[in-house]
Amino acid sequence: MSDIVVDLEVNGVRYERTVPARLSLADFLRDSLGLTGTHLGCEHGVCGSCTVLVDGRSARSCLLLAAQVSGATVRTVEGLAESDGSPGTVQSALARHGGIQCGFCTPGFVVALTELVAEGKELDEEEIREALSGNICRCTGYHGAIAAAVELTGPDPGCAGCDQECGS
Amino acid sequence: MKPAAIDYARPASVADALSIMESDVEAKVLAGGQSLLAVMNFRLARPTQLIDIGSLAELNRIFDDDGSLLIGALRCHRDLETDPLVRDRLPPLAEAARHIGHIAIRNRGTLGGSIAHADPAAELPALAALLDAEIYVDSRQRGRRVYHAAEFFEARYTTLLEPDELVTWIRFPTLPADAGWGFTEAARRHGDFAIAGAFAVVELTGDRRLRRARAVLFGVTDRPWLIEAVELTGRVAAPDIWREFATAAMAELVDTMEGAYRWRVAAGCLARAFERAAANARAGAHE
Numbered sequence: 001m002s003d004i005v006v007d008l009e010v011n012g013v014r015y016e017r018t019v020p021a022r023l024s025l026a027d028f029l030r031d032s033l034g035l036t037g038t039h040l041g042c043e044h045g046v047c048g049s050c051t052v053l054v055d056g057r058s059a060r061s062c063l064l065l066a067a068q069v070s071g072a073t074v075r076t077v078e079g080l081a082e083s084d085g086s087p088g089t090v091q092s093a094l095a096r097h098g099g100i101q102c103g104f105c106t107p108g109f110v111v112a113l114t115e116l117v118a119e120g121k122e123l124d125e126e127e128i129r130e131a132l133s134g135n136i137c138r139c140t141g142y143h144g145a146i147a148a149a150v151e152l153t154g155p156d157p158g159c160a161g162c163d164q165e166c167g168s
Numbered sequence: 169m170k171p172a173a174i175d176y177a178r179p180a181s182v183a184d185a186l187s188i189m190e191s192d193v194e195a196k197v198l199a200g201g202q203s204l205l206a207v208m209n210f211r212l213a214r215p216t217q218l219i220d221i222g223s224l225a226e227l228n229r230i231f232d233d234d235g236s237l238l239i240g241a242l243r244c245h246r247d248l249e250t251d252p253l254v255r256d257r258l259p260p261l262a263e264a265a266r267h268i269g270h271i272a273i274r275n276r277g278t279l280g281g282s283i284a285h286a287d288p289a290a291e292l293p294a295l296a297a298l299l300d301a302e303i304y305v306d307s308r309q310r311g312r313r314v315y316h317a318a319e320f321f322e323a324r325y326t327t328l329l330e331p332d333e334l335v336t337w338i339r340f341p342t343l344p345a346d347a348g349w350g351f352t353e354a355a356r357r358h359g360d361f362a363i364a365g366a367f368a369v370v371e372l373t374g375d376r377r378l379r380r381a382r383a384v385l386f387g388v389t390d391r392p393w394l395i396e397a398v399e400l401t402g403r404v405a406a407p408d409i410w411r412e413f414a415t416a417a418m419a420e421l422v423d424t425m426e427g428a429y430r431w432r433v434a435a436g437c438l439a440r441a442f443e444r445a446a447a448n449a450r451a452g453a454h455e
Binding site: 002004020021022024027043044045048051054057058059060062063064065067068070071112115129130131133134135 | 270
């Protein structure tokens with residue numbers, strides 16, 4: 001069965017690797033590139049933990065073959081921090097609002113929220129809940145994540161929807 | 169939860185894809201892969217090779233024709249949902265796309281893939297059947313053929329497609345200006361496949377009587393289930409006629425559907441879709 005040469009950019013670095021055709025993008029990122037920030041939960045597209053950006057659009061890396069994204073630009077959670085390694089805007093908002101519990105689902109939330117913020121649309125809480133419905137948190141820490149999303153995309157930037165004293 | 173070993177081809181054109189399909193009828197076409205790769209991860213499907221058409225830009229186009237939208241098979245659900253052209257010319261298509269999975273799924277999943285996969289609970293095959301969209305397919309042996317969506321879906325995951333035929337374009341007729349449409353679906357969780365759902369289209373005469381009322385149910389049988397309310401033609405479209413009609417229209421499904429609950433959910437969806445369609449038709453008539 002065939003091996004495929006993939007040539008793609010991940011978090012600003014170009015990689016060329018020969019991989020089995022059946023290798024998922026998620027396994028490619030984790031095992032071939034050592035980028036283990038992308039988490040694998042269900043491996044059939046339901047949980048959202050493995051969400052990455054492919055050419056700027058969110059995608060399940062468990063439902064993509066590495067071969068399919070040859071030529072594409074991929075961003076993972078590792079590529080969403082500031083250049084000095086400090087947390088990015090989305091990561092900071094999640095931290096501020098307690099939108100992180102055990103952390104397993106967090107990379108998927110960071111990526112999904114990054115896409116939402118990049119779209120630049122003003123969203124109300126219902127739209128945010130719908131937009132984030134593809135990310136499952138088994139700690140059920142949704143309220144913090146939603147509050148972070150409200151801050152990032154809501155009509156009233158600030159701490160709307162959050163009752164925590166965070167000092168910001 | 170990993171797919172079995174497989175061969176992979178990425179043809180550079182539709183013609184190249186058709187050549188590979190002709191030579192290997194056990195191969196599967198990979199478009200967005202949001203259903204195919206999931207079943208391959210479960211090893212419910214083990215094709216010999218994947219023919220990845222995902223990067224064929226020629227099939228990722230949309231044309232605004234007179235009375236219809238001609239849409240390439242590779243248009244993704246998210247683009248159908250957000251495209252101002254689709255929202256303006258055929259809003260039920262944008263609405264159907266919005267209810268598929270989640271954003272990350274809709275970014276990859278394609279119109280042609282959904283049509284060819286023919287999941288009986290899927291929104292796009294149902295809408296295509298209701299509007300009797302034209303499904304353009306190509307193959308090396310038979311050239312281009314055009315199927316009518318109302319006849320295309322034969323059973324669960326089964327269509328009229330031959331193994332070497334590729335869905336390339338879908339032509340959706342737009343609705344008459346005075347038609348109203350309604351959509352509703354019931355799912356346990358957001359983004360799940362529906363327990364049942366319905367689209368309805370209602371056209372009224374000038375004095376608010378029903379000229380035509382039709383609907384499609386999905387998730388209730390092994391294919392989109394079409395309903396034409398011929399017995400209501402000429403009646404006043406009062407809001408209270410639809411529950412009785414839905415119950416009667418679905419009577420023949422009582423023994424074929426799994427469980428009374430699903431039947432009741434479906435009947436409720438059907439009635440609500442008609443109510444919304446009729447209300448929208450009335451609202452349109454005021455403008």
